Amino acid sequence: MKSYEKGKLFEDKAVEILKKAGYRILDRNFRTRQGEIDIIAEDGDTLVFVEVRYRKNGNFGSPEETVNRQKVKKLVSTAYRYISMKNLNKAGIRFDLIAIEGGQIRHLKNVIEDIF
DSSP states (O other): OOHHHHHHHHHHHHHHHHHHOOOOOEEEEEOOOSOEEEEEEEEHHHHHEEEEEEESSSSOOOOOGGOOOHHHHHHHHHHHHHHHTTTTOOOOEEEEEEEEETEEEEEEEEOOOOOO
């Protein structure tokens, strides 16, 4: 299976998890020159930008460890662009991470704090 196909498979799984948790999916794979956001959803009144990360195992670090300072800057910049393009005014904004490692899936909420 190609890397792109694997990524889509794990993003589909993340969407499934978010929907079961009551999120409303607004967009997927939103791209700009600044970067890409895997999933954009609403959790009640909160606009949620979701990054999906996969690791086959922990040999080279956890999925959480792959989100470095540079990735955070790109996520935030892309999120601002999305909000601007869609002319949104939400009560709250949050960044979540769906970490998939082997057969384990973790949904971590508010992984980037004090941004907005």
